Amino acid sequence: MARNKVKLQRIINDAKRRATFKKRLKGLMKKASELATLCSVDTCLMVYGEGEAQATVVWPSESEVMRVLERFKALPQLDKYKKMTDLEGFIQERIDKLQEQLDKVRRDADESETKLLLIEALEGRRPGLEGITIEQLTSLGWLVDARLNIVNDQLQKLHEQGLLPASVSLPTMGVLPYTTAGYTVAQEAPIQRGGWLMGVVRGIGSLGYSLFRGSGRSNTVGPSGDMVQPFNIGAGSSLANQGISFPPK
Amino acid sequence: MVTAAAARRRPSLGRQKIEIRRIESEEARQVCFSKRRAGFFKKASELSILCSADVAAVVFSPAGKAYSFGHPSVEFLLDRFLSSSLPATAGREEGSSVSVVAELNRQYGELRAMVDAHKARRERAEKTMEKQRQLQRAAWMDPEAEVGHMAPEELMALGTKLVAVQGGVAARADQMLRDALLLGRRPNTTTTTTTRAPPGFFHLHPHF
Numbered sequence: 001m002a003r004n005k006v007k008l009q010r011i012i013n014d015a016k017r018r019a020t021f022k023k024r025l026k027g028l029m030k031k032a033s034e035l036a037t038l039c040s041v042d043t044c045l046m047v048y049g050e051g052e053a054q055a056t057v058v059w060p061s062e063s064e065v066m067r068v069l070e071r072f073k074a075l076p077q078l079d080k081y082k083k084m085t086d087l088e089g090f091i092q093e094r095i096d097k098l099q100e101q102l103d104k105v106r107r108d109a110d111e112s113e114t115k116l117l118l119i120e121a122l123e124g125r126r127p128g129l130e131g132i133t134i135e136q137l138t139s140l141g142w143l144v145d146a147r148l149n150i151v152n153d154q155l156q157k158l159h160e161q162g163l164l165p166a167s168v169s170l171p172t173m174g175v176l177p178y179t180t181a182g183y184t185v186a187q188e189a190p191i192q193r194g195g196w197l198m199g200v201v202r203g204i205g206s207l208g209y210s211l212f213r214g215s216g217r218s219n220t221v222g223p224s225g226d227m228v229q230p231f232n233i234g235a236g237s238s239l240a241n242q243g244i245s246f247p248p249k
Numbered sequence: 250m251v252t253a254a255a256a257r258r259r260p261s262l263g264r265q266k267i268e269i270r271r272i273e274s275e276e277a278r279q280v281c282f283s284k285r286r287a288g289f290f291k292k293a294s295e296l297s298i299l300c301s302a303d304v305a306a307v308v309f310s311p312a313g314k315a316y317s318f319g320h321p322s323v324e325f326l327l328d329r330f331l332s333s334s335l336p337a338t339a340g341r342e343e344g345s346s347v348s349v350v351a352e353l354n355r356q357y358g359e360l361r362a363m364v365d366a367h368k369a370r371r372e373r374a375e376k377t378m379e380k381q382r383q384l385q386r387a388a389w390m391d392p393e394a395e396v397g398h399m400a401p402e403e404l405m406a407l408g409t410k411l412v413a414v415q416g417g418v419a420a421r422a423d424q425m426l427r428d429a430l431l432l433g434r435r436p437n438t439t440t441t442t443t444t445r446a447p448p449g450f451f452h453l454h455p456h457f
Contacts (some may be wrong), residue, residue, distance in 0.1 A: 024296045045304075068309070084316075084323050088350060137425070145415070
């Protein structure tokens with residue numbers, strides 16, 4: 001019913017204000033009645049119209065209101081005031097709830113967009129990954145790493161079960177330049193590996209280029225027994241570490 | 250939010266006319282109370298603002314908790330009601346109520362707009378993803394499960410693709426870093442990025 005978006009402030013026009021008062025009062029009593037019946041609870045309502053000395057509305061009835069108020073008065077202080085609000089408090093509560101909802105929706109939207117980005121990248125429709133922000137790039141990086149982990153885990157599992165066909169060969173591990181020291185986990189980072197990307201992000205932020213260079217430590221993870229990792233997490237950073245000039249001439 | 254739930258995030262059944270009688274299920278009753286109490290107080294607050302009315306409402310939850318709303322305040326209104334001999338405006342503490350309320354309502358409106366904006370963004374992304382069922386496997390609604398259904402060759406292929414993307418991400422990050430450094434020192438030459446596989450790639454995958 002978004003016909004007339006009424007601004008939430010006192011209605012200037014006297015006649016309109018009085019008409020609105022009558023209408024909304026009726027509606028308010030209906031809401032009170034429904035609440036009381038559906039939930040089988042004690043409810044009472046008192047309304048004083050503008051400038052009125054006596055209550056315009058006492059709902060459901062004077063005696064009922066007295067009874068509910070007696071029940072209310074009998075409560076210990078804490079219970080009375082705990083859920084008592086006035087106008088400002090009430091709006092503030094709604095703001096807080098909305099803020100929570102905002103944070104959640106924003107996170108969901110970011111997640112969905114990152115997934116979409118991954119899909120497009122996998123399809124090859126994103127040649128240079130142009131036109132995306134650092135945050136989006138970082139999220140994408142995390143997502144790719146996470147997915148690679150899952151694939152690796154599954155391949156290892158199959159390998160252990162002896163289910164990998166001969167055509168699928170599992171190469172030995174290469175050099176994995178991880179940096180795990182001293183960076184805080186980003187909001188969506190599910191795994192600790194891939195620290196080089198955070199190093200890059202920090203580098204961009206503070207122009208600490210040496211930070212990026214310096215963080216390219218090679219951890220040679222020697223093959224221990226049957227440990228298998230066909231896909232290097234962070235393999236891409238070898239690009240930078242080997243000083244490949246970019247753009248390619 | 251777990252993506253399985255996201256798949257189920259359809260609009261609700263819409264407004265349904267319900268019978269006004271006591272809700273039997275205790276849980277449903279509590280849920281209904283929560284929502285309707287909030288709505289009831291909201292309507293009461295609107296009435297008080299729009300029509301400059303003094304309003305007070307006291308409600309007890311099914312569990313026995315007392316909720317009260319009052320403008321200008323519950324106490325003032327209860328006193329006024331219970332000792333009705335008092336003149337209407339005795340002891341009324343208005344304060345800077347109007348401007349504060351207006352400001353709060355403005356904030357609320359802003360937040361509301363932001364929520365809607367992000368909701369739209371989310372819907373757009375999800376809708377676009379819906380249209381690409383096949384490669385959704387990679388983005389994965391439920392990765393752990395999907396992976397269990399994939400043949401080794403599929404896994405390798407997927408892994409290869411992922412590594413390629415990873416390389417692209419690294420390259421792009423590298424480029425952004427360099428751009429940031431070059432800013433102001435040299436005119437920014439636009440470069441086209443060729444999707445090169447990272448050097449380690451062929452070393453790892455002699456079969457590809």
